[in-house]
Amino acid sequence: MVLRVEKKCSTEQIAQVVREYAGVTRKRAIGEIIQSLRIESDNVIVSFGEDAALIKNNEDGLLLAADGIWSMLMEADPYWAGFCSVLVNVHDIAAMGGTPLAMVDILSVQDENICHDVLRGMADASRKFGVPIVGGHLHPDSQFSAVDVAILGTVKPDEAIFSHTAKEGDRIIAAFDLDGRVHPSCALNWDTATLRDTETLRSQIRMMKTLGERRLVTAGKDISNPGVIGTLGMLLETSKKGASISLSKIPRPDLAKAGIDFYHWVRMYPGMGFILTAEEKNVAEIIRLFSEVGITAADIGEINNTNLLTVKYGDMESEVFDLGEEGIMHLFI
Template structure:
């Protein structure tokens, strides 16, 4: 059997099943944005790791060394945010080819990596026979009663996101099409190269008991919401008219003939947070979130009782996010 026959999550499921008996009691392994390791009576360490490979996750000739250093850490910090945790330390392993990567490139890469102010405690460096390979591990700290997971969604919960969707995917399309750099396209490309992990929003939402489930949007809402639904045993109804799409994306999509709805649902790499919230006190929570962050949570749908399926405007549509295999 080939890996592409079972897909990324089929492979992960096989690995998780093999190692589940070895996980100590009270520890949480594969299945959420981070692993959870008990540290004290009231706190835990959360751990995430991510691998980025040249020509799969980034194009070296289209991204600066600074932006790559920024992005490889940003995508991991987003996982920490999704658990309601605070980043504490990082580890970095870097495989570098001999061609075209010099000391100056490395200096700029680490300037970008350093921009978040999170310590780098160690890692590894090696030669790569072809292309740049980066692996980042981040440790975070969270109070146990504030850790958010994917399995807490309940029927009736409102489904929310903390920012616009589709900008990063549109930025990638602009890069691949080598479009002229208008102000809108420059902003979309920046959204792709320098995504902002919603750390402050994650910590804030982690303190809220009415926030039941949380994760980040890395592979697209159409895929990532499915993880919450399967973990929680509920379905979802999405109102596509409520998806938060930026004016710059709408303008560029109109000019280029793109479908903003598809970019918003399937593009991925927005690294906003996706969560479910109890409806009873949502207005009060929304008011406080808006006062703190200067914008509201975007309500894009509702969880419903039933199988872990997504309906869009009342219809089952064939949307799926990024697939690694």
């Protein structure tokens, strides 16, 4: 693993590409929506701002999440879009320390060939992760092609991993499966899931459940379209905390071999990646557990009581987000 940042790396430039990246800016409309939809409900333990909602059902915890695929991706590669529609949903449950049970899909189809490829991608991912698609809805006469998936999972409420529970002084761990490739159809996707064998893939998903059961982490989130720094920003916003991270410590593949630079890497959606926070005493054990399932994890920084996410490299330090000022999702406006 190469941990050296290229010489040309500038913290200010990193801050700028992360801030201006569409994966981040497109999250801004979320806050307004949440305000209008929130209603009181006794059995909802957490909802918006988390990777999945946690609902109490007797003594059980049920997880419910939904994720859609960018139309950009549908057009670029329908098979990969179908595969990702399952991948991102399985990650939403894994990020909560849960076990995925079943999915439903909503498919809007304009072109029969696209439809066929999307379904093939969904079916392959469903088989690979061992999570069945059990129903859904079809818009056969749509003017556009889109695929959305919702997922049901379970977790014991006291073993769930949340986004809103990071504490001052916690260490920040970034965890990636680095054994992958830039996806041929989508330069911003780091694909590991189509390459890994079924058992490794499922053990990676189960590892988050193990971390939850053993109470090793204080908070966690799967790394999604906003990339590693953007996703940390969302976790901080939900936790109402700040953080300082060292760019040189972020795990990365052999960038030269992958044909990308570090600016590109921090904006990527990794096929298997998580941002976690933990007490310092648990960091080594977390990194060890991840390494058992082929995931490279590293301590990249610390949670603090500011509203700022800052990135450091050598003597340079730059602010990426002032979460008190604006936030990413506008969760608390």
